[in-house]
Amino acid sequence: MLSFIQKQVEENPDISARELSNAVVRTARSRNEKNACPDDISCMVIYLRKPRRLHLLTRSPFYKESDAAFAELVRNFDGKSVLCDGTTAKIISRELRRPIEIDIKLSAQCGGLPLPAKIRGIDLVTEGILTLTDVVQRIEKGDAPVTPLPLAARKMVELFRNSDDIELVVGTKVNEAHQDPNLPVDLEIRRNIVKRLKVVLEEKYRKRVLMRYF
Amino acid sequence: MKIKVEICLGTTCHLMGSSELAELEQRLPPELTDRVEIVGSACLEACHHKHYGAAPFVRINRSDSDRDASPQLSGGPMLHL
Numbered sequence: 001m002l003s004f005i006q007k008q009v010e011e012n013p014d015i016s017a018r019e020l021s022n023a024v025v026r027t028a029r030s031r032n033e034k035n036a037c038p039d040d041i042s043c044m045v046i047y048l049r050k051p052r053r054l055h056l057l058t059r060s061p062f063y064k065e066s067d068a069a070f071a072e073l074v075r076n077f078d079g080k081s082v083l084c085d086g087t088t089a090k091i092i093s094r095e096l097r098r099p100i101e102i103d104i105k106l107s108a109q110c111g112g113l114p115l116p117a118k119i120r121g122i123d124l125v126t127e128g129i130l131t132l133t134d135v136v137q138r139i140e141k142g143d144a145p146v147t148p149l150p151l152a153a154r155k156m157v158e159l160f161r162n163s164d165d166i167e168l169v170v171g172t173k174v175n176e177a178h179q180d181p182n183l184p185v186d187l188e189i190r191r192n193i194v195k196r197l198k199v200v201l202e203e204k205y206r207k208r209v210l211m212r213y214f
Numbered sequence: 215m216k217i218k219v220e221i222c223l224g225t226t227c228h229l230m231g232s233s234e235l236a237e238l239e240q241r242l243p244p245e246l247t248d249r250v251e252i253v254g255s256a257c258l259e260a261c262h263h264k265h266y267g268a269a270p271f272v273r274i275n276r277s278d279s280d281r282d283a284s285p286q287l288s289g290g291p292m293l294h295l
């Protein structure tokens with residue numbers, strides 16, 4: 001067993017605790033006849049490292065004058081950045097003078113969610129409330145989903161998994177376009193869905209999560 | 215010059231069917247494919263302005279002066295489909 005673990009770490013020095021424990025359990029099972037598991041198999045892996053940081057910005061700052069400071073958070077951040085809202089993406093794009101690009105040829109992979117966009121230097125740019133709701137529902141439900149996820153959700157879940165310190169930055173301006181009762185679904189108030197995201201990331205994924213309002 | 219069509223992929227437009235508009239490119243008649251460029255937009259913010267009507271929105275041929283001006287929709291014909 002020791003040599004198996006040494007080999008895994010040697011081949012893939014950045015292997016996550018989750019991946020390594022999965023590999024150990026899988027290999028242990030494969031040594032049994034018919035892949036059987038006559039007794040319990042448990043494996044705990046501890047990975048010591050400097051925390052990997054990620055911040056997610058959503059919605060717009062309450063005061064328009066704060067847009068520049070909002071964008072500075074992204075410019076100066078020492079870690080991964082996720083923008084989760086079309087208007088947030090526009091503010092950051094305008095303030096940092098970096099264009100937004102969307103490849104509509106990817107629409108076959110969008111899986112019912114709006115397509116992610118690209119801004120140079122940002123790790124993920126998605127639509128807001130629908131994508132967040134989808135991600136929260138999926139990670140509340142299960143750990144490693146077997147069905148292929150929509151592109152935007154898959155990328156966001158991966159980024160969360162591969163981060164340790166997560167900061168959720170929520171703009172507090174009300175989006176009047178979402179107050180229309182004729183829209184076909186309930187657009188949950190963004191602050192609530194972000195709170196649910198914080199709880200599931202802390203309790204299920206054991207992340208350190210900080211929330212701040214802008 | 216190519217005609218540029220921007221399809222809004224924001225929340226409201228998405229819910230009202232803009233993802234189907236994104237497939238427009240595959241349905242263009244062959245004589246138009248060289249003349250039309252179809253791109254996505256994170257949000258055209260047209261839903262914030264009642265006078266544009268209801269989602270989904272596309273914008274056709276935004277002028278350069280609009281691009282430099284403000285994030286607001288300061289011109290350019292707005293089409294409601």
